[in-house]
Amino acid sequence: MIWLEKVIAVVDYDFLIVGAGIFGLSTAYHIKRTNKNAEIAVVDKNLDAGQGATAKSAGGFRVIFTNPVNRTLAESSVDFYLHVQRDLNRDLGIVMAGYLILQDKRLFEINRPVVERFEERGEVKVFRSDELREKLKMNVNFDGDEEAELLGAKNVDYGILAKKCGYIDADKLASFYKEELIQMGCSFEFNTHVENLFLEPELKLGIPREPRTWQKKRIAGVETNKGRITAKNVIVTAGGWSHLLLDRIGVDCISKPKKRQIFTVKLKKPELEELFHTDGFNEEGIMPFTFLPTGHYVRADKRDKTFWLGFADDLGRGFDTNEDPEERYYYDNIYPVVVKYFPQFRDVSIDNMWAGLYMINSLDGAPVIFKVENMVVATGDSGSGILKGDAVGRVAAALALGKKEAELYGGRRIRSDVLSIHNRCMEPEKFIF
Template identity: 25%
Template sequence: MSIQADILIVGGGVIGSSLAYNLLNDGFTGKIVVFEKDKVYEYSSTPRSAGGFRQLFTTPINIQLSRYSLQIYKNFNKNMVVQGETAEIDFKQRGYLFLATDQQMKQFEKHMELQHQYGVSSQLLNTHELIDLIPELNVEDLAGGLFCSESGYLDPYSVMQGYIRSAKFLGAEYVYEEVEAFVIDQNRIKGIRLTTGEEYHAPIVVNCAGAWATYLSKDAGLPLPVIPVPRQIFQFNVEKPLKKYLPLTMDPTGVYFRHEGESFIAGFNEQTPESMSFKCRRSTFNEEIWPIIANRIPNFEQAKIERAWAGLYDYNTIDYNAIIGEHPEMKGYYVAFGFSGHGMQQAPAVGKCLSELIRKGKYESIDLTPLRIDRFAQKALVVEDAIY
C-alpha cells in the first residue's frame, strides 16, 4: 500500500521547510509531504550552525541569493505570523567583517566592486576604522578589512521553526520517519520508501536532506560531488567584557568569532575528511582557535569554554556551492543541497526560486541556472572565493 501526494520533500530543515512554505504561500494547492527523520532536530545542521548572515560573496549568484534573503529576514517576524504568534529570529544586524592583510585588501577591493553592482553596502575599512568598530582589536598585522553593516547573525533554530510552523499552517504534512530510498521507474522518479517499508508516491520528489542527501542520491544511481563534513563551534566567556558588541568577524586565518548573548562563539574552516561525527575536541579550541583569537583581542586570552557542539556541512567538493534544480537524468527529481555552509543564509531565496521552478517550469525572482546539476559535466563551475 502506498500513499499518494503531489510533492514529496525529503528533509525538514530550513531548506526543505522554506520550499514547502513558499510552494503553498505562492498558491500551490496540491498535497505536500515533508519527511524528517530527526523529530526533535537534535542533529539537524540548521540549529547547529553559527547563524551568520552575510552578503560578502564574490559571485553574482551568491550575492543575489543573499540580497533576496536579507529582505526576508529583516521582516521575518512580521511576515511569518501564525495565529497571532510572530516568528522572532533575533536578527542582529551588527555587521559582517573580513579582516585583511595587504594582499587580501587588493582582492577585497575587486570583490567590493562586484558587490556594489548588486546593491550590497560593503565598504573597505582602514585600521583606524577597525579600531572604532572593535576598540580592543589588535591590528598590527592588518591592512584593513571589508565590512557590511547590513549583515550580522541570527538564531537559525528560530528561522527553521518559523518556516515549519508556517508550512504546516498552510497545509504541509510533516512525517517524522527516515527515507530509506527513492522509488524509481526507469528514468522517472515515482516516490520514496521509508525504513518502515511504507511508500509515498508523487510525480515530484525534492531532496533537501543536507549532509544526508548525497547518500540517497548516490544509492539511486545519481551521485553528486557532496560529502558530509563536521564543523565545531565553541562558546566561551571572558572576564573582561568588550566595549562594543562584535560584528561577525572573520580573521585572515579563517577563524571567526562573534557575540552570543553576553558570551562569544568561535570556529574555523577545519580541513576534515568525510564524516558524520558530532564529536567536539577541546584540543581544537586550545590549539587552533584560542591562539588566534587571543592574539586578535587581548580580552580573549582568559577565554573559558562554556559549551561546544558540532554540525555537518553538506560540502560540495568541486566548487563549494549549492546544487539546485531538476536532475537531467531523472524526471521529477529535484535537489537543493551542497550549500557548503551557507544554506541557512540562502534558504529564503532558494525556497522561493525552487518553488517557481517547480510550479512554473522557470525561475523568476532569481535565475538559479548557474547552480544546475549539469554544470559539472559542462565545466561551468561557480567559483566562489569566500567559502569558510
C-alpha cells in the same frame, strides 16, 4: 499478454520532502504557497524541524558577493527574512551586527577593486589598523613575532565592515517555516528515518525485477523505518546525508559532508564584557561578526551574551558524517590564534560546543539544485545555506513545479536550472575571505 497489463500505482502525496532543514522547509513552503491544494509531507529522522545543520549554524548572513547568482540568492533571502521580522512581526532573532573582515595588506590589495565597488554603493566601510586597535583593543601587528609567524597570524592592516550583514536565529527561522506549513495543511513525519528511495516503472507491467533498464523510471517514494511512503514527486533535501540516499540509486549530487564546529564562552572577564559591547560599528552596540586574516571567526551572541568561536579546517579534515564536537580542537586550533589577536580571551575556557555538517560542493561552493525525472535535489549548501535558504527553496520549488524560472523575494527572477549540474552557470566568486 498477461504481463503487459497496466498496474496503476497508488500515489499518496503530491510532494514528499526528505529532510526538514532550511532547504526542505523553504522548498515545501514555496510549493504550498504557489499551489495551495498540493498534498505535501515532510519527513525527518529527528524529533523536530531544523535539528540538523540548520540548528548548528552560526546563522551568519551577508549580501556582498561578486558572483551575481550568489548575490541574488543571498540578497533576496536576507530581504525575505527582514520582511518576515519587520512586516509580519515574527521574531527571527535577526541582529544587524555587520561583518568585520580583517585583512593584511596583501589580501586587501587583491580585494581592493571589489571592495571599492562595494564602498561606492555604500555597502562597506573600510577601517585602518590604528582605528581597529583602538576600538577593539586588539593586536594588529606581529612583525618580528616568531610565535605569530608559526601560527600563521598575519597583520591586520584593514578591516572591511560590511553593513547589510549579521546573524539570524536559525531555530526561529525553521520554526517560522514549520508553523506556516502546518497552518497551510502540510504534514510532518518526524522520528522517521528514510532508508531508501525506491524506483518504479512509469508503466507497471507486473513482471519480475521491475523496473528493467528499458523501462522509463520514476522515484516512487521512500522506504522508512515505519514503512513505505509514496508520492508523485520526491524532493531530497537531506543536508549532509543526501549522498547516502542518492548514491544508492546512481544519482551524483557533487557534494560531500564535512564536520564544522562552534565553541562558546561566557563573558567571564570585564575585558570580554568590554569587547562584547564594542561601540561604533553597528546600531546594536556590539562587536561585529569578526573574521580574522587566518579564517577564524568571533561572533558576539546578543541573545545568550556569549562569544561564538569557530574555524573551518580543510586539508586533514576528512569528508564524513561524524558530528561529535572535539573539545581539543578548540584548545589546539582556535584558542592560540584568537588570543594572539584578542588577548581578552586569554585563559578563558569554553562553556559549550557543538558540531554539524557542511555539505560541500568543491566545484564552486554554491548550492546544487537539480531535477532527475520526478525528483528534485537541493543540497551542497557549502556553509551558506541559511543566508541563501529562502531563495534555494524557491528555486527547488520552481523545478518541482516544472517552471523554467523561479521568482525570488522582491520580484527578482532566476533560471530554475541555474544551479543544476548540467546547465550550471556560475562564474568564480571574487570576494573570498
